Amino acid sequence: MNTLSNRKFINFLAMAISVLCASVGLILLVIILYDVLSQGIDSINFRLFTQDPAPPHLNDSGGLKGAFLGQGLLTLVAAVIGVPIGVLGGTYLAEYGRNAKFSKIISNISDLTASIPSIVIGTFVYAIMVKPMGGFNGWAGATALAIIILPVTLRTTQDMMSMVPWSLREAAFALGAPYYKVIVSIVWRASMSGIFTGVLLAIARVAGETAPLLFTSFNHGFFTLNMQGAVPSLTVSIYQYAASPYANWVKLAWAAAFVVTVMVLILNIIGRLFIRFKVKKG
Amino acid sequence: MENLLMVQNLFFYYGDNEALRDVTLPIRKNKITALIGPSGCGKTTLLRCFNRMHDLYPNNRYSGEILMDGQNILDKKVDLIRLRSSMGMVFQKPTPFPMSVFDNIAYGLKLKGVRNMNVLKERVEKALRDSALWDEVKDRLNHNAGGLSGGQQQRLVIARTLAVEPQVILFDESTSALDPLSTQKIEDLMVELKKEVTIVAVTHNMQQAARISDFTALMYIGGLVEYDETEAIFTRPKHAMTEQYVSGRFG
Numbered sequence: 001m002n003t004l005s006n007r008k009f010i011n012f013l014a015m016a017i018s019v020l021c022a023s024v025g026l027i028l029l030v031i032i033l034y035d036v037l038s039q040g041i042d043s044i045n046f047r048l049f050t051q052d053p054a055p056p057h058l059n060d061s062g063g064l065k066g067a068f069l070g071q072g073l074l075t076l077v078a079a080v081i082g083v084p085i086g087v088l089g090g091t092y093l094a095e096y097g098r099n100a101k102f103s104k105i106i107s108n109i110s111d112l113t114a115s116i117p118s119i120v121i122g123t124f125v126y127a128i129m130v131k132p133m134g135g136f137n138g139w140a141g142a143t144a145l146a147i148i149i150l151p152v153t154l155r156t157t158q159d160m161m162s163m164v165p166w167s168l169r170e171a172a173f174a175l176g177a178p179y180y181k182v183i184v185s186i187v188w189r190a191s192m193s194g195i196f197t198g199v200l201l202a203i204a205r206v207a208g209e210t211a212p213l214l215f216t217s218f219n220h221g222f223f224t225l226n227m228q229g230a231v232p233s234l235t236v237s238i239y240q241y242a243a244s245p246y247a248n249w250v251k252l253a254w255a256a257a258f259v260v261t262v263m264v265l266i267l268n269i270i271g272r273l274f275i276r277f278k279v280k281k282g
Numbered sequence: 283m284e285n286l287l288m289v290q291n292l293f294f295y296y297g298d299n300e301a302l303r304d305v306t307l308p309i310r311k312n313k314i315t316a317l318i319g320p321s322g323c324g325k326t327t328l329l330r331c332f333n334r335m336h337d338l339y340p341n342n343r344y345s346g347e348i349l350m351d352g353q354n355i356l357d358k359k360v361d362l363i364r365l366r367s368s369m370g371m372v373f374q375k376p377t378p379f380p381m382s383v384f385d386n387i388a389y390g391l392k393l394k395g396v397r398n399m400n401v402l403k404e405r406v407e408k409a410l411r412d413s414a415l416w417d418e419v420k421d422r423l424n425h426n427a428g429g430l431s432g433g434q435q436q437r438l439v440i441a442r443t444l445a446v447e448p449q450v451i452l453f454d455e456s457t458s459a460l461d462p463l464s465t466q467k468i469e470d471l472m473v474e475l476k477k478e479v480t481i482v483a484v485t486h487n488m489q490q491a492a493r494i495s496d497f498t499a500l501m502y503i504g505g506l507v508e509y510d511e512t513e514a515i516f517t518r519p520k521h522a523m524t525e526q527y528v529s530g531r532f533g
Binding site: 099165167168170171172173174175176177178181185186189190 | 333335338340362363364365366367369370371373374375377379380381389390393394439442443446
């Protein structure tokens, strides 16, 4: 057999298979996005943001005011808990503890945590917070989201800081800077856009999570700022309303899906723009 | 001639590896001392002893002394922050901090507690003038230092070092990444600077050592082969190895 044409054929085959696989993934993504966007845009309107959910069969009324606020509240509190711990922990791993065995263990555990299915995190928080506290509550929901944010932020921070060349730190040490100043004014500064991107992508990820909230903050139709009780969220609302038999609730679910998708998309785009900005800068 | 530093029977170990063996040499005040020798001979290791850079990494060990004003700077009790602010260091590759030109120069001053904006401005301008960079950057003090050319960045690092008024500046092959013109500017600058400071320079460039240094030390596998006035090293070396090295026959 002619080996040259044989190799050409295998080359073509490999390319064809990979193109096919990529297309399947891409087509599914396009279908999902198209479905969500086309169905959602029909159902979206101003009262979605200003009204509480209406009873079933009451067409053309009702919104998800409480769920919007709840989603924002849960995500914000989760970020406030998860981001500082992740950034400071990542800083420890990249700097003070860079040679310690302990850091390698932490780093590995963190990577493992990042791949735990989010529903497991939901049930875990249910066991440690919801049951002892006597009911579904917002703090538990925010904690579950924070547990998802934490390892992603930790890893990104560690990676971004490790990319800053050692000579830069040495130059600061050589001027007589103490270690904490080197970290804050040189290393963080040099890796800021990368860390920021990681944080943004982590927040974008939890903004679309349903499973960790199902057993923790639960859901209801009211407008609340009380984190001691159940807090409504868009994602759980989608889950519950989409499965309901009522046409107006299903429409609400589509509208909520549309908004969540667009929000996550925007967060992701901002994150990517930051990466590009960073690459351009050098 | 006054010695600013006296290296006395210095040994240095990276873990179990002996990197410096029984080095003894003086560093003369307001002179340029060049450290030359083949790669891996220990010249950079010696340079980094002067500002205790080795202390940043675990398992490094010194024995022997480096005396400065009668005090052994290798002593555990020495305040490294104060030591390092009296020993500036310029690295092989430029290391501009990710901030503006002005903030780069002011960095060391702020570390020392200088907060007054007028004082800062004055000292930054002086440091930039002394490093022959002022005319090139005076209109872009607020621009990111990363936008300067390699040669300008290296002079910026020198200016940053000068701003804290060190007694010694350590140059670690600081022109090896630069073009000939930038190299010449930095060499001129070093010669100019020795009025104010003492300079120790590691270099792979034999011509550079001959051009700018007053004293030269040749090192080989962790030990000092010969130390003398630069002119003597290059024209009438005492050791056959020195003669061979400076004439380019080994190394």
